[in-house]
Each structure stands twice: as structure tokens, then as C-alpha cells.
Amino acid sequence: MKTVINPEKEMKDTGIEWVGLIPKNWYIRPLYACLDEINQKNSPIVTMNILSLTNTDGVIPYSERGNQGNKSKENLEDYKVVYPNTIVANSMNILIGSVGLSKYEGCVSPVYYVYSAKSQIDIRYMNYLFQTEPFQKRLRQFANGILEIRLRVSSHDILHQKVAVPDYDEQQVIADYLDETCSQINEIIEEVKASIDEYKELKQAVIFEAVTKGLDKNVEMKESTIENLESIPSNWEIRRIATLYEESKETGREDLPILMVSINTGISEGEVGDDDRIRKVVRSEDKSVYKVVHRNDLAYNMMRAWQGGFGAAQVEGLVSPAYVVARPKCELDSRYVEALLRTPIFTEKIRGLSYGVADFRLRLYWTYFKNLRICFPPLEEQRQIADFITAESKKLDALIHEKLELVVELEAYKKSLIYEVVTGKRRVV
Template sequence: MPEAIASSRNMRATGEPWLGDIPIDWELMPAKRLFREISIKNHPDETLLSATQEYGVVPRDILPDRVVMPTGNLESFKLVTSGDFVISLRSFQGGIEYSEYRGLVSPAYTVIRPTKKINRRFFAYLMKSYPFILDLNKAITGIRDGKNISYKEFEKLILPIPPRAEQDGIVAFLDERLADIDRYIAAKQRLIELLNEQKAAIINRAVTRGLDPDAPLKESGIEWLGEIPVEWKMKKIGYIAKVGNGSTPNRSETQYWSDGTFPWLNSSSVNQGIITLADQFVTQKALVECHLPIVEPNSVLVAITGQGKTRGTAALVTFETTINQHIAYISLNSETISSEYLFALLRGLYSHLRYISDGHGGTRGALTCDDLKKLKIPVPPINQQKKILLQINQTTAQVDKAITETDREIELMQELRTALIAEAVTGKLDVSNQR
């Protein structure tokens, strides 16, 4: 961590718990003296923008995931110009977003614009910093999911104002250092992708060809699969399991969610691999009135929609639950294959599931329950399944260890990134001694 500057510069108390001491030549100013609210409407032909926590305020059509586009009259949408800031319904989580684009944002958002000659990107860093977000939460009105922060509440916040030259220096310092950190994180994320590909290849080889390299083979009858050991059988999942999916009860109906006790999973749950806990729960009334399926313990789940890497990912759930419409469950009704083996098999067939979901090279972007029912899979004898699972676990243990260690390295660098921004924009770090 870079060396703090309290001992090398004169500091003064601010009286603001989130800010602490700041350099003596920094000013303090209410936000209303730096920013004013802008509400310009009736520009329906402008580019539609999204206020995102990861990318800031950007055109909707450049986002990596699909965004629901508004239909109908856009005259009520608010105009944003380059250099403006946007307070969104998620600012209580991720701070206030900065825009380098001109376009329209939701009428539910608050657009603010600097009234003084400042380095706007210094304030972009400040208003995304962890200490600022904590202070922002004190100004919140509304409910947990989508808290509204009005301009009247924002204008009361006290902001630190370094001399303009220091604002410029902090921005240059953070741009340089964060670029280095982001490159490091990207390289580590790529390493994890490669390790996961290695793991998938190990699993795929084991569940499609077995452990004995000299075993006699036969044609599977499936072009993408090729030959399989002669003892193995090809079976459609629909013949050996019940396949279905769920739904999402209306969030506005408190009778479906309030004090719910029955686990409900969404598609992000499959990224756990082995699912042992739920973090959302529905009521018995929701189960009955919304016709939610009861998914048995040791069922295999598959994410069937989504544009990210989640689609096609399989997981094994260890408890009774229900699910949303973006997940399919596979509950075995045959003793010819174990749940653990089916989970490993579908993990190994991830690339093929993605291929199916893309419409065999098209752009469909979804699996269906019918796709899964019709999917033919190679099934070894039960005794071989146990041996294959044991071998997979042993062989992939080192890969899993490397993934865990790399994840931890990424986490530490993300913590450093967060701390670096906070220290710089609150004056705890003298960037003139760091560059």
C-alpha cells in the first residue's frame, strides 16, 4: 500500500467521518455549490444511454449484455451531455456515474452538472470511491431495491476540493496506476479462463472416453461425440430423468416473498458448482399459486438463458428448492447413472451445450427443456462412473487449487485498487511523491 501522507503534509480535521483529515490547502464545499441539477427533456432522437456501475454512463448498444430497450415516447427522458454526472437507482451501491457521451437517460435518474471549473474526472473518481458511497447511503430515501437519492439530498453532501493542479495530478496518477492494476487483473482472469478450459478438457475426456486408453470402442451414433467404449450406452436425458424449469413470482406481491422460507434459486446459483445454500426464499403461497416446481435434492441444474458464460453451466443442488425460469432442473428417475456423474458429464459437455443454445452456430442464445430432454449422453456402467469421478477429482484438484490462488490474487488487487482511489481522492496519499 502506498505510504500515507499525514506525517509529511499539514492536515486538518473536516468533521466529516467519511472524509477524516484532509490537506490544509484543500477546501470543503457543499455539493450544491459545485453541481446543479439538469432536467432537459424533449430530445427523443438522441442516443439511449445506460448508467452502469462498471462502465459509467454509456450507449446501451455497446454494452456486452443485452439491455431491455424502452419503447414508446422518449420525450420524458433526460438529456445528458459529456461531462455530466448521473445519480441512478443503484448509486447507493456503486456511486454516482460519469458520462463522456451525449444522450438520454431514464426520467427516474437525476442529472447533475458542475458549475465551477474543476477536473470532472477527479470528481468521477471521488464519487465512485468507497468512503463517498458510505456517506451517500446516509442520504438515502426509499426501499432497499432501487433506493432513490434526490438532488436535495445530494446537495447537502460536503465534498473535498483540492487545488486544481492537484486534481489534475491525482487523475493522472490514478489513470496510470489503475491501468497497471487492470492489466494485471485481466491477465489473471485470462489465466483462470485457461485453467477452466484445462479442467473442462480433463472432464470431457474422462466422461466421453473413459479411463482405459486400450478399451475397445464403438460408434456412438453422435457426430460430435464419435466413438465410446463398447460397454457404454447412449441414452436421452428425457428417458432417464424429469426435466423442467421454474418461474419468478411477482416481486410486487409481498405475499410471495415476505418471510418466505422455501429456497428459490436464480441462474447465478449455478456458478457455485455444488450448491449448498440459497440466499432468496419464497412463501408456500408462491409455490402453490405460481406453480413453482419442487426440485429434489441431488438434482442437476443447468442455466438455460443469458449472454454471459453462465448459460450452459451445470450445477448440483444438495437441498430441496425451487428455481426461476432461467434454470432447468434434471431429476433422475433411473439408477443407471448417478447425479454426481451426470453433473460431471454436463460440466464436461459445456461447449456442446453452448453450441446447442446458439442454434448450432446461430444467435438464438438459449437452451430449452426440450433440448435437454433430447440430448443423448454416454452412460458407463455404475462401477466405472465411480472410478471416473474419483479420477476427475484427483486430476482436477491441482487445477482447482491454482484457480483458487489466482482468484485470491485478483481479490487482493481489487482491494488495492479500491484503497488506492480512496486514499488519493481524500488526500491521504500524496501523489506527487508516488509518480
């Protein structure tokens, strides 16, 4: 099957902005004429199979989410029953495409809506219609909530939206085509994502090799006294952080930019804009409460250190008072130390030195961090390794970026195709 553009002479104007032109033999129907809402409570217990909904994987068993998502309630009697071939929509995330077609019998949170198809309606066609961005943008006009992440659309407002609907036979043809085509696109996307993961693993391996073995492949090695690190070059040392750095609590100045440490990119090299600041953290306009970082200082986010939240400062600036700033006590290149501390071996060691009741509460205090033992090459070798990592990372990051752009393009193409087909602008032949 393929699609062709429907000639404009065979189209009619719906008067609905997000729908636009549709084939003359199509109809405009409110969703309540196409779908029935199912509000069957799981009481008495019909099923123990808890289902979850994501905007990437659709409807899946809650057990397949691992540790992601909100914890399910123990009392399942308040949950709604879901049957195969029903649409499940999250009332608070429908605006970002959190809608899916269930293959399972199970139950979902009471904040979800569940819809079944009326006679002469293909539920798959309706599900694809829900996936279109113009429809989601239309629903935004009916959303209520005090926060963007809590915007809720009522089922009444959803069911009163008007949509384009062809005859049942054409709905089936469209759904069959989109099932096949979207599956093919998704396979390509997964292949591209797999190659991205391979590049990321390669980058991690290149960095680990450089910061633990150096750049000379023929160098003489010696046994390491660091657990899980078997050997290091014979001219390297093992040093405690406390012998290399001291904690700095120098407070801020108005003329310095506010910087941020990222678990992905280290410390920023310029003023952090409002859009980049971590949500729910209120920025103080009094810069005197911030800590100063000088070029080559090592700063880390106490709560994200175990995830690699370290950065070597490339410019003078300010960081949050919740960060720890370590200032070199001797000649060294903090870029090397940053790269080393981001490797899996050392992030695991840092995790062990952090304290808190849960992962998201783990904090790395200077008192414990200063006792961490690391491998430490001569200064010139540190610089060579840091320069090498910068150059290699730039190459691999460019390849990763290229692949990520391809994923974005494929996702955009899929969304555009779905919209054009379910509004009749392209005809399946």
C-alpha cells in the same frame, strides 16, 4: 508520479466522519458549489445515441451492453441529454458505485442524474470522489425505498454533501495521477480475469474429455449416434434417460435438511440458509410439500436445467417442489451423469427440450428430459471418471479462487488509493 503520506501536523480535522483529516490548505465545500445539475430533456430530439451506465464499465453506448440491462424506451424525448466530461449517476444504484464520467454525447434514462463541473473544478476529480466507498456509505443515510435494490437518493441530498476540495491545479495533478494509476491497475485486473477465464475453459475441456472419451487415451473408439458427439469409447453405450432413471415424487419429512441445486456447484450437501435461498421465492415451512432426494439421486431445477442446473445428491435431503427428482433404476453413478449434463453439448440439447416463451421461462419437464440420449460407460468407469473430475476440479478451482482473491485485493487497493488521494491523506508528488 507517486504518492506520499501527508504528515499529521500538516492536516486539519474536517469534523466530517467519512472525510476525516485533510491538508490544511484544502477546503470543505458542498457539492452544489462544485457541480451543476443538467436537466436538459432530449426534446426536440438532440441525440439518438442512448447511453448506459454500469458500475464496472462506467458510461457506455447502450448498444455495447448486448442483451444486458433494462430495455431502452422507444420515446427518447423524456431522456436527459449528456455531454462529454459530465458525470452520470444512477439515482437507484449510486450506493453501489453506479457513477461514471461520460466520454460521449448522448442521452440517458430520466432516473439518472447528470452533473457538469463549475469553474475551477476538475470533473475527473469529482468523479473519483463519487467512486469512494465512504462517500457512498454516507449517501445511504439519505436513501429511500422499500427494497434494498430500489433505494433512491435524491439529487438534492447528493448536492448538499460536503466534500474535500484542493486548489484547481492540485485537482488536476490528482486526477492525472489516478487516471494513470487506475488504468495500470485495471490492466492487471483484466490480465488476471483473462487467466481465470483460461482456467475455467481448461476445467470445462478436462471435464468434457473425461465424460465423452474416458480416461484411457489409447481406448478404441466407435462412432456415436448422438448429434455433435462424433465418437465414444467402444465399450460405452448410448442410453435414454428413461432407461436409467425414473421420476420420483416422494414427499418430505421434517427431519431432513432443505437442499438446493446450483448451476455452478450442483446440489448442496447441507441445510440451505436464508441468505442462500433465491430471492422472491417464499420458503414453505411445511416440509411435506418438498421432494425427497436420496444419495445418488439426480435432481434438477426445471427453470435452470438448460444452464446446467443439475445435481447428484451426496446426502439425503429435501428439494423444492419445483425441482424434478430422478431416481436410478439401475446401478450407476449420478456424479458422472451430472458432469455430462453440464457440458456445452448437453446443455444445448437440454435447452432444445425445454419449453417457455423466453429464456428465463424455459422449463424442462420430465416428459421430455426422459427421452434425452446420453453416452453411458460401465459403472466402474463412471466412478473413476467422477473421482477424476472431482480431483481435477478441486485443483483448478483452487487456482481460480486464488486469482479471484487477487482481483478482490487489487480492487480494494484501487478503492483505498482513490479515497486516500481525494481526501488528501496521500499527496501526489
